[in-house]
Amino acid sequence: MSQLIHEIKEAARDFLRDGEDRTVIGFEQGSLPLQSRPCFIRKENDLERLVWNGFCKNNLAGYLPKRKGKIAIVVKGCDSRALVELIKENQITRDQLVIIGVACNGMIDRNKIEADMDGESIVDVEEGEDVLTIKGTNSSKVFDRKEYLYDHCKVCTNPVPVIHDILLGQRDSNTPQAPVNDTFSDLEDFSALDGKERWKYFTEEMNKCIRCYACRNACPMCYCPECFVDASRPQWVGKSTDLSDTMIFHLMRAFHLAGRCVGCGACEQACPMGVDIRKLNRRLQKDVMDLFHYKAGCNLEEKTPLATFRTDDSDSFMVEP
Amino acid sequence: MNESGQWKPKIIAFLCNWCSYAGADLAGTSRIQYPPNIRVVRVPCSGRIDPFFILASLQNGLDGVLVSGCHPGECHYLSGNYSARRKFALLKGLLEYVGVEEGRVQFSWVSASEGVRFAKVIEEVTSHIKTLGPAKILVKNIPGGSFDVSAHP
Numbered sequence: 001m002s003q004l005i006h007e008i009k010e011a012a013r014d015f016l017r018d019g020e021d022r023t024v025i026g027f028e029q030g031s032l033p034l035q036s037r038p039c040f041i042r043k044e045n046d047l048e049r050l051v052w053n054g055f056c057k058n059n060l061a062g063y064l065p066k067r068k069g070k071i072a073i074v075v076k077g078c079d080s081r082a083l084v085e086l087i088k089e090n091q092i093t094r095d096q097l098v099i100i101g102v103a104c105n106g107m108i109d110r111n112k113i114e115a116d117m118d119g120e121s122i123v124d125v126e127e128g129e130d131v132l133t134i135k136g137t138n139s140s141k142v143f144d145r146k147e148y149l150y151d152h153c154k155v156c157t158n159p160v161p162v163i164h165d166i167l168l169g170q171r172d173s174n175t176p177q178a179p180v181n182d183t184f185s186d187l188e189d190f191s192a193l194d195g196k197e198r199w200k201y202f203t204e205e206m207n208k209c210i211r212c213y214a215c216r217n218a219c220p221m222c223y224c225p226e227c228f229v230d231a232s233r234p235q236w237v238g239k240s241t242d243l244s245d246t247m248i249f250h251l252m253r254a255f256h257l258a259g260r261c262v263g264c265g266a267c268e269q270a271c272p273m274g275v276d277i278r279k280l281n282r283r284l285q286k287d288v289m290d291l292f293h294y295k296a297g298c299n300l301e302e303k304t305p306l307a308t309f310r311t312d313d314s315d316s317f318m319v320e321p
Numbered sequence: 322m323n324e325s326g327q328w329k330p331k332i333i334a335f336l337c338n339w340c341s342y343a344g345a346d347l348a349g350t351s352r353i354q355y356p357p358n359i360r361v362v363r364v365p366c367s368g369r370i371d372p373f374f375i376l377a378s379l380q381n382g383l384d385g386v387l388v389s390g391c392h393p394g395e396c397h398y399l400s401g402n403y404s405a406r407r408k409f410a411l412l413k414g415l416l417e418y419v420g421v422e423e424g425r426v427q428f429s430w431v432s433a434s435e436g437v438r439f440a441k442v443i444e445e446v447t448s449h450i451k452t453l454g455p456a457k458i459l460v461k462n463i464p465g466g467s468f469d470v471s472a473h474p
Contacts, residue, residue, distance in 0.1 A: 191418070199420025199458060228373075236373050238380075244461040248376050251415065255372055258411050280415065287414045292407070306411075309403035311393060317413050319387075319429040321441035 004169045005052050008074060011100050011166050015072040016044050025063055026074040027056040033125050034110045054127050057107040059264045062220035065091035073097060076104035078264035080161035081297025082220040085260055088300060091223060101164025106153035113148055152265030152278060157182050162298055181295065184286045206246050208273040215277050216253060218270035221260045228252060254280035259288045259305035262297040330450045332385040333378045334359040337367045340391035340432045347436035355440035356447040368401030372412045375426055379459045385425055385450035392430040421458060424449045
């Protein structure tokens with residue numbers, strides 16, 4: 001791990017020395033254990049702040065839209081896919097970027113760890129390859145890293161960045177380099193329920209939502225200058241506390257990400273109420289794969305599915321009297 | 322509800338100006354009978370339909386939504402209906418996934434010469450929505466709690 005951090009710092013140092021008006025976007029230690037936070041570095045002296053560990057959960061691609069100057073960005077697999085989509089949508093140019101790709105082992109869900117600490121506060125953490133040793137105020141506990149990953153990390157099919165200028169941290173050559181298609185096995189249980197049960201689940205989840213729009217703010221693909229929820233002419237979504245307004249917000253948020261969502265889980269991480277937001281996005285990812293054979297963020301050439309069409313797309317869902 | 326207390330579905334039909342609306346017109350001038358439950362909204366193209374229109378219709382208590390446009394390859398704007406087809410396929414899947422009944426929201430192709438087909442589409446959509454009953458889910462502000470889970474048919 002320390003070797004990896006050293007390599008990231010070296011790559012960033014080379015980049016900063018190369019010219020003027022340059023920014024490195026990476027992670028630094030947060031103010032609490034188990035938290036790393038994004039940082040922006042412009043001077044060589046500040047490079048010591050950079051860290052890399054299992055808590056670098058944020059999707060840094062979200063900081064890129066319309067940013068000026070040269071940027072070096074540290075990316076995981078999911079961040080790199082968001083980057084591809086952003087480049088395709090002309091939010092940033094490839095020439096501006098130096099992409100420091102880091103092969104990801106999955107990010108650790110702090111909430112899951114805290115839930116299993118029996119109320120003890122976390123003081124320190126030691127991260128091994130497969131286990132985490134967490135020091136609480138009175139005792140220390142060992143956690144299996146794999147079990148405490150974020151849900152979206154558990155189903156991640158390409159943890160290695162799809163585009164990069166430098167690739168670091170590749171542990172073994174068996175990890176797939178090219179994007180692998182998803183099986184969406186995590187959706188099977190829910191899809192097997194009948195409509196009433198699914199509606200019940202959806203209603204319960206929507207009931208938790210306080211409409212803070214943190215999911216939208218955290219999403220790297222949500223960069224519209226004016227979001228539909230903020231528009232008042234026309235007012236697409238009502239401002240009332242009626243649940244239908246919340247539902248329409250979530251349905252449309254997911255729909256606007258159809259064929260663009262890279263499954264980085266930023267929305268769910270940002271949600272203060274624990275709403276199962278990814279349920280909707282996952283379904284759309286699956287439909288986009290089944291109907292249009294497209295996985296978001298995998299290459300720079302393929303057009304986003306809703307920006308194009310094929311004359312032989314399926315008509316099977318339509319009324320045929 | 323009509324005067325006799327019997328429920329009749331209210332269905333909004335978004336028809337494209339160039340094909341389906343003309344198809345409806347032909348059905349009318351040819352005196353073809355079809356159920357009177359639809360309210361027609363004329364739009365320039367099926368590609369003009371934003372998913373918001375469909376959700377807003379459901380939210381306002383309409384029992385069904387039909388969107389109809391030109392057959393593939395016959396769009397007045399060349400590709401509006403192809404783009405629409407992709408959007409609709411995803412939207413229909415998403416709505417049914419969260420529990421909106423299958424058939425509340427429907428899509429069809431009807432050309433300007435297909436008055437008979439238009440009548441058949443309306444018959445089929447209306448009879449399907451009659452079997453579903455009044456819309457209860459996604460509806461805003463129905464007294465008595467529109468989000469009572471047991472209200473799902």
